[in-house]
Amino acid sequence: MHRPIYLDCHATTPLDPRVFEAMRPFFLEHFGNPASVTHVYGWEAEAAVQRSREAIARAINAQPEEIVFTSGATEANNLAIKGVAEAYFAKGRHIVTVQTEHSAVLDPCRYLATLGFEVTFLSVQPDGLIDLADLARSLRPDTVLVSVMAANNEIGVLQPLAEIGALCRDRGVLFHTDAAQAIAKIPFDVQALHLDLMSLTAHKAYGPKGIGALYVRRRDPRVTLAPQLHGGGHERGRRSGTLPTPQIVGLAEAIALGVADLSAEAQRITALRQRLWQRLETLPGLWLNGHPTQRLPGNLNLSVADVDGQALLLGLQSTVAVSSGSACTSAKIEPSHVLRALGRSPELAFASIRFGIGRFNTEAEIDQVAEAAIATIQALRDTPAIAPVDAVRP
Numbered sequence: 001m002h003r004p005i006y007l008d009c010h011a012t013t014p015l016d017p018r019v020f021e022a023m024r025p026f027f028l029e030h031f032g033n034p035a036s037v038t039h040v041y042g043w044e045a046e047a048a049v050q051r052s053r054e055a056i057a058r059a060i061n062a063q064p065e066e067i068v069f070t071s072g073a074t075e076a077n078n079l080a081i082k083g084v085a086e087a088y089f090a091k092g093r094h095i096v097t098v099q100t101e102h103s104a105v106l107d108p109c110r111y112l113a114t115l116g117f118e119v120t121f122l123s124v125q126p127d128g129l130i131d132l133a134d135l136a137r138s139l140r141p142d143t144v145l146v147s148v149m150a151a152n153n154e155i156g157v158l159q160p161l162a163e164i165g166a167l168c169r170d171r172g173v174l175f176h177t178d179a180a181q182a183i184a185k186i187p188f189d190v191q192a193l194h195l196d197l198m199s200l201t202a203h204k205a206y207g208p209k210g211i212g213a214l215y216v217r218r219r220d221p222r223v224t225l226a227p228q229l230h231g232g233g234h235e236r237g238r239r240s241g242t243l244p245t246p247q248i249v250g251l252a253e254a255i256a257l258g259v260a261d262l263s264a265e266a267q268r269i270t271a272l273r274q275r276l277w278q279r280l281e282t283l284p285g286l287w288l289n290g291h292p293t294q295r296l297p298g299n300l301n302l303s304v305a306d307v308d309g310q311a312l313l314l315g316l317q318s319t320v321a322v323s324s325g326s327a328c329t330s331a332k333i334e335p336s337h338v339l340r341a342l343g344r345s346p347e348l349a350f351a352s353i354r355f356g357i358g359r360f361n362t363e364a365e366i367d368q369v370a371e372a373a374i375a376t377i378q379a380l381r382d383t384p385a386i387a388p389v390d391a392v393r394p
Contacts, residue, residue: 004321005365009204009298009356010153010181011323015250016206016359022253023208026246034243035234045245052252056213059259060198061189068214068235069248073180074104075228076199076214077147079239080176081108083225084145084197085117088174092142093117096135096173099341100124102153105178109147124341127291128157136167145174150198151182154338154354155290156299158186165194174223180204180212184258185266185296190215196223200255202247206359207254211247214239265359269297272357272366276300279370283377287348289339298357303344307380309351315380316353319372323354 006014026048034049036042053064070076085095097109099121109119120138122130130148139146146168148159161177168175176197179188184205190198201212216238217223225238232240258265277300280286285305304312309324316322324336335349344352353373357366 002318004317004319005361005369006321007355007357007361007365007369008321008323009358010156010354011356012203012209013206013358014360015208016254016257018257019207019250019253023246023250026249030245032245034245035232045243048245049243049248052248055252055256056200059184059188059255060215061191062215063218065236066216066218068216068238069243069251070212070214070239071210072203072212073178073199073201074212075239076201076212077102077104077176077178078108079214079225079228080197080199080216081105081145081147082112082228083238084174084176084223085112086226087224088144089117092140092144094120094140094143095145095147096120096122096138096143097147098122098124098130098149098159100128100152100155100157100338101147101149102178102180105147105149126343127294128152128155128289128338128342129291129294130159130164132160132163132167135164139167139171139173143171143173145176147176147178149178149181150188151179151186151296151299152290152338153181154336155301155342156181156296157290158182158294158296161193161195168196169194174221181296184255184262185298187262190217196221200251202251202254205254205258208247208250211244211251213251266297269357269359269361272361272363273298273300273355275363276355276357276366276370279367280373283374287344289342289344289352298355300355300357301352302355303339303348303352304377305348305351307351307377311380312351312353312376315376316372320369322356324350324352 030044032041032045034046053067056067057064095109097105113119122134124130148164151158165175174196178199180201181204183200196217198215203209227238229240234240287303289301335346339349339352
């Protein structure tokens with residue numbers, strides 16, 4: 001059976017075979033519960049978890065004790081945002097985030113607003129970047145948290161984390177970033193970036209689904225979190241639940257592999273992205289969404305004028321697996337909130353394609369996709385629009 005070329009790596013990535021091999025023994029041989037302290041099965045699992053914690057910490061210049069394992073970035077975001085809000089409500093009830101955040105950040109913030117918190121949703125500039133002056137003006141004495149994602153899941157834009165972190169540190173405000181799309185794709189140093197909390201996930205970095213982590217700073221300042229899951233006191237009381245050893249091993253291996261080859265792989269994937277864009281931009285009526293260079297290496301998000309968005313995706317689906325935006329909101333029949341925040345019209349926002357180029361893509365695949373996309377767009381533009389039935393009735 002013919003399978004289309006996979007270019008949807010922002011939705012998820014294929015599991016790297018090396019990650020699978022690292023996980024395999026902990027499904028079949030070393031299957032113990034890491035919390036079992038009375039026998040060798042538990043000791044083996046606990047040792048694997050500790051090695052993984054250390055590997056993740058090394059990758060981001062943190063301490064192993066600052067890594068809290070979660071089921072993914074959505075849970076990590078909820079633990080960070082609601083955990084800080086609950087722990088620091090006596091200091092203040094003001095939170096700052098950005099209109100273009102993932103729903104896993106926006107929805108917890110909206111939930112807190114129903115409980116009496118005040119949330120400032122910063123706008124973005126036409127290139128998707130925030131205005132640092134806007135952020136500075138939004139901070140107040142009662143601001144307890146700023147949450148700005150490292151790399152946007154739709155348009156790939158990389159926010160200036162170092163500058164944001166320095167501003168928050170100067171004002172005594174905790175700084176959280178959702179790094180689900182960015183981990184192991186761009187460099188991270190939580191000390192240099194002044195990060196207090198950072199959400200991670202494995203399945204965007206060629207690791208398994210169902211596992212993530214939250215970095216929680218222990219000193220200068222020491223961050224306190226109110227746990228959101230109770231029932232065993234795991235992870236130093238911050239997140240209860242039996243630790244899934246195979247997935248944790250997979251998360252650590254995926255991050256380690258990505259970091260080890262980060263620079264060379266970023267250059268290779270950026271070259272593939274530029275190859276695709278140079279072919280496609282020969283067509284008129286294409287809009288590049290997001291900053292042209294300050295973006296994830298593998299991200300290319302385009303709006304296509306004068307075509308129906310659904311027809312475009314249908315026309316491409318036999319050749320390439322792509323999406324029009326976030327997989328987490330694909331069921332909603334409404335234009336992307338990210339593209340609307342950039343100022344795109346509803347028509348252009350609907351007619352958008354998100355290409356997510358990854359580790360296993362080749363130049364030949366990129367050329368094949370470019371040919372198919374050009375042919376599909378031209379065919380749709382040459383096809384007369386069919387009027388609705390009601391429109392042709394007398």
